[in-house]
Amino acid sequence: MHHLSGHRNVVAIKGAYEDQLYVHIVMELCAGGELFDRIIQRGHYSERKAAELTRIIVGVVEACHSLGVMHRDLKPENFLLANKDDDLSLKAIDFGLSVFFKPGQIFTDVVGSPYYVAPEVLCKKYGPEADVWTAGVILYILLSGVPPFWAETQQGIFDAVLKGVIDFDSEPWPVISDSAKDLITRMLNPRPAERLTAHEVLCHPWIRDQGVAPDRPLDTAVLSRIKQFSAMNKLKKMALRVIAESLSEEEIAGLKEMFQTMDADNSGAITYDELKEGLRKYGSTLKDTEIRDLMDAVGRGQQWDH
Numbered sequence: 001m002h003h004l005s006g007h008r009n010v011v012a013i014k015g016a017y018e019d020q021l022y023v024h025i026v027m028e029l030c031a032g033g034e035l036f037d038r039i040i041q042r043g044h045y046s047e048r049k050a051a052e053l054t055r056i057i058v059g060v061v062e063a064c065h066s067l068g069v070m071h072r073d074l075k076p077e078n079f080l081l082a083n084k085d086d087d088l089s090l091k092a093i094d095f096g097l098s099v100f101f102k103p104g105q106i107f108t109d110v111v112g113s114p115y116y117v118a119p120e121v122l123c124k125k126y127g128p129e130a131d132v133w134t135a136g137v138i139l140y141i142l143l144s145g146v147p148p149f150w151a152e153t154q155q156g157i158f159d160a161v162l163k164g165v166i167d168f169d170s171e172p173w174p175v176i177s178d179s180a181k182d183l184i185t186r187m188l189n190p191r192p193a194e195r196l197t198a199h200e201v202l203c204h205p206w207i208r209d210q211g212v213a214p215d216r217p218l219d220t221a222v223l224s225r226i227k228q229f230s231a232m233n234k235l236k237k238m239a240l241r242v243i244a245e246s247l248s249e250e251e252i253a254g255l256k257e258m259f260q261t262m263d264a265d266n267s268g269a270i271t272y273d274e275l276k277e278g279l280r281k282y283g284s285t286l287k288d289t290e291i292r293d294l295m296d297a298v299g300r301g302q303q304w305d306h
Helices: 035-042 047-066 129-144 154-163 178-187 198-202 220-246 249-253 255-262 272-281 288-297
Strands: 013-018 023-027 079-081 090-092 269-271 303-305
Touching: 035 047, 035 079, 035 220, 047 090, 047 129, 047 178, 047 198, 129 178, 129 198, 129 220, 178 198
Parallel strands: none
Antiparallel strands: 013 023, 079 090, 269 303
């Protein structure tokens, strides 16, 4: 992050302080919230807005690569807004998995988040091209509300990534511009050597400022899916936090049983009251309104299937 200091779309380090036990890093306040939350609140959403956001995200990737830095954990949750009223105040955060690289250097450690990981990372032979793949996944989500490679399990997601089949037939893709689909296809090329570089992405007609991306509103279903996808990620994080703070390793192995225990009536779905009571038993400090908001956001309303 120090090497990227001064970039308008990278969170700034304000200071570092060390005591006997820890190093405390003070960073720029990002009061505008997460990227997806802003998209949902904004209402009007189009390909042009998605292009604007992608231009910022890929601009950060280009800046990183020009300085010999590979981020390795790009995802929508790692982009925050410094100002809730300014969409251009997007800031990249969380460089915990970032590494310096040299031209031609090969990395073998598997890192990143399942939905966003590049196939060559899973094959343990990758370089900075993996960041462009991840940005392509983010773009796909920005235009459809769902990840391009999806499954019920982590291994299933990895298998889908390795197959590399991109769905451009389901809604809303029939009405998405050919230029957008062309860019995604080039960013999600399974062969890293043939994939666009970050600079080439920024030169693509769809993504350029005042480019060909249309400004007509996308279907409201896209916003609904973005809302659901974002909420499910938050719910998973909260569940992991509760588990990590309250369960032993043996109990973590019994996660399925934990959810079955919450399902008091054995219906195969967890209601608001069951989730509330189950989380309370496991030491959750979530407020009732937070639990309700999560269930509403994932589109279940009164119950959550498991």
